[in-house]
Amino acid sequence: VGSNIICLKETESTNKVAFTLAEEGAAEGTVVIADAQSAGKGRLGRIWLSPPGVNLYCSVVLRPAIAPMAACQLTFLSVVAVARAIESxxxxxxxxxxxxxxxxxxxxxxxxxxxxxxxxxKVNFVVLGIGVNLNLDMASISESLLRHPATSLLQEGGVEVDRLAFTRALLLELDRLYDVFLAEGEAPVRAEWLERSAIKGRKVKVSQGEREFTGMVQGVDSFGALLVQLSDGKVETVLSGDVALV
Ligand code: BTN
Structure with a gap:
């Protein structure tokens, strides 16, 4: 990961650029980084605020020989890589x-x-899009633009984060985790994910639109679905929704 890094001043979305490059045959491990995004994409068609100079916006092309069903496992990799980079x-x-x-x-x-x-x-390629709020001044962002409470590393730590050093740490961790994934499968990365998520064995409330229920988290399955045991002992496989500790 990172043997070919493309740095852009501004683009619509690094995911979009990486996707197009991958369609044109970009090698596995190609990374696209932008200083700013004019149409940063969030999940569920939302916008990802992407002002210049302060944050990290990057997308990584991977070409694992896995079935499409298994591609969601790669999310464990980026989550754990970001967590490790923040800690380092x-x-x-x-x-x-x-x-x-x-x-x-x-x-x-x-x-x-x-x-x-x-x-x-089979999967042809996956683009992992990663956005990290590094030195964003939260006072400059109107709360009405945010769906959930948001923050930046500067806001929480009170110290500026070196963007280059952070990017290097992130790509290094991603590279290490991808090697583990290719050699041993998703289990070790999922185990670290679970340990860090601090929800195993905890009581949670799951909201899925109108439907709400509470239960104990037993773990996540290999596809990333949350396994929640209800009071009657039945285990629900939660594929989507919002989860909060209760
Ligand atoms: C979310 O909704 O939580 C996902 C946000 C993902 C944002 C990143 S920033 C780099 C990459 N390019 C995009 O357009 N989106 C992702």
């Missing part, structure tokens, strides 16, 4: 919130968006 560059303690949010003191500091190109049986 700051004294902050990142928390993982299922499915793929990274929080500091309960506020979102990073977001991940994977996009894939696949055929029925």
């Amino acid at each position: 560059c700051t004294t902050l303690k990142p928390q993982i919130k299922w499915p793929n949010d990274i929080l500091i003191n309960g506020k979102k500091v990073a977001g991940l968006l994977n996009e894939m190109n696949a055929e029925t049986e």
Whole structure:
């Protein structure tokens, strides 16, 4: 990861650029980084605020020989890589919130968006999109633009984070984790994810639109679904929704 890095001043979305490059045959490990994004993409068609100079916006092209169903496992890699990079560059303690949010003191500091190109049986490529709020001045952002409480590493730690050093740490961790994934599968990375997410064995409330229920988290399955045991002993496989500790 990172043997070919493309740095752009401004683009619509690094995911979009990386996706196009991958379609044109870009090698595995190609990384696209931008100083600013004019149309940064969040999950569920949302916008990812991407002002210049202060944050990290990057997208990584991977070409694992896996089935499309298994591609969601790669989210474990980016989540854990971001958490490790935060720990190596700051004294902050990142928390993982299922499915793929990274929080500091309960506020979102990073977001991940994977996009894939696949055929029925196999993945052609996956783009891992990673956005981390490094030195964003939260006072400059109107709260009405934020769906959830958000923060930056500067805001929480009170110290500026060196963007180059952070990027290097992130790509290094991603490279290490991808090697583990290719050699041993998703289990070791999932185990670290679970340990860091601090929800195993905890009681949570799951909200899925109108439907809400509480239960004990037993773990995550190999596809990233949350396994929640209800009071009657039945185990629900939660594929989507919002989860909060109760
Ligand atoms: C989320 O909604 O939490 C996911 C946000 C993902 C943002 C990153 S920034 C780099 C990459 N390019 C994009 O357009 N989106 C991702």
